[in-house]
Ligand SMILES: Nc1ncnc2c1ncn2[C@@H]1O[C@H](COP(=O)(O)OP(=O)(O)OP(=O)(O)O)[C@@H](O)[C@H]1O
C-alpha cells in the first residue's frame with residue numbers, strides 16, 4: 145500500500161485534501177483523524193505537520209508527501225520535489241521596519257528572526273553576509289518590536305501581516321514557494337506511485353486547461369489550429385455544412401478569452417469553452 149503524508153493543519157491542509165479528493169481518493173471527514181486507509185485505491189494517508197512531512201519521506205518511512213517547497217528546503221531532509229501542485233503559493237522574503245534597510249548587505253552583524261533558519265543561513269552564506277539567526281516558531285513579525293531581532297525573514301503571501309507590523313520587504317525574494325509533491329531522494333519508485341502521480345498530474349491539467357470547440361471554414365483550419373494546438377493534437381471533424389469543419393482542442397484556461405477573440409477574427413463561429421472534469425493525458 146502506498147503511504148502518503150498530507151498536511152494535517154495550516155495553510156496547505158485544506159487544498160491538499162481537496163486535490164487528493166479530486167484525484168479520486170478518499171479523504172478524512174474529521175480534522176482530528178490521523179490516518180485514513182483508502183483500501184479501494186491501495187493508498188494510506190497520514191495527516192502530519194507540514195514541517196515534519198519531508199522528514200518522514202526523507203527517512204523512507206512514508207513513500208510520498210505533500211508539503212511546501214520552503215518547508216522541504218528548510219528541513220534539509222533527503223527528499224526530492226517531483227512536481228509543483230499550484231496551491232499554497234508564497235514568497236519568502238526579508239523585511240525590516242519601514243525605511244530602515246534597503247539591501248541584503250545591511251544585514252551584516254544584525255539579528256534575523258525566522259521560522260526557516262536553514263534557508264536563511266544558506267542564503268546569507270551564499271551572499272557572504274554574516275548575521276545571527278534567531279529561530280522562532282511563528283508570529284515572527286512581532287520579534288523586532290519585542291527587541292529580539294533587527295530584521296525578519298518570513299513567508300509573505302498578501303503582505304498584510306507585514307503592513308500591520310509596519311514592516312517592509314527589502315532585497316530580492318529569497319525563494320518562491322508552493323505546495324509540492326515529494327518522494328525520497330534517490331530511492332526506487334515505490335509500488336503504486338506511478339498511478340498516484342498520474343492522477344495528480346491529471347488534476348493539474350484539468351485545472352489548468354479548458355476544452356474549446358469551434359466551427360471554422362476549411363481554408364482557415366491551419367491558422368486556427370496554430371492558435372489551439374492542444375496537448376497532443378486537435379481533433380478536426382467534418383461538418384454537415386459544406387466547406388466547414390469542427391475543431392476540438394484543450395487550451396490553457398488563462399488564455400481562453402484571448403484565443404476566442406483571435407479565432408473569431410479568423411471567422412470561427414460557435415466557439416464554446418467547457419471545464420474538464422477529469423482527464424488522463
Ligand atoms: N499565507 C500563508 N501563511 C503561511 N503559510 C503559507 C501561506 N501561504 C502559503 N503558505 C505555505 O504554507 C506552508 C506553511 O505551512 P504551515 O502549516 O506552517 O502553515 P501555517 O498557516 O503557518 O500554519 P500554523 O501557523 O498553524 O503553523 C509553507 O509552505 C508556506 O509557504
Ligand SMILES: O=P(O)(O)OC[C@H]1O[C@H](OP(=O)(O)OP(=O)(O)O)[C@H](O)[C@@H]1O
Nearest residue numbers: 282283284299300301302303304305306
Ligand atoms: O502575507 P500574508 O498574507 O499576511 O501571509 C503571511 C503570514 O501568514 C503566516 O502567518 P500565520 O498566520 O501562519 O502565523 P504564524 O507566523 O504564527 O505561523 C506567515 O508566517 C506570515 O506571517
Ligand SMILES: [Mg+2]
Nearest residue numbers: 154155282283
Ligand atoms: Mg504559520
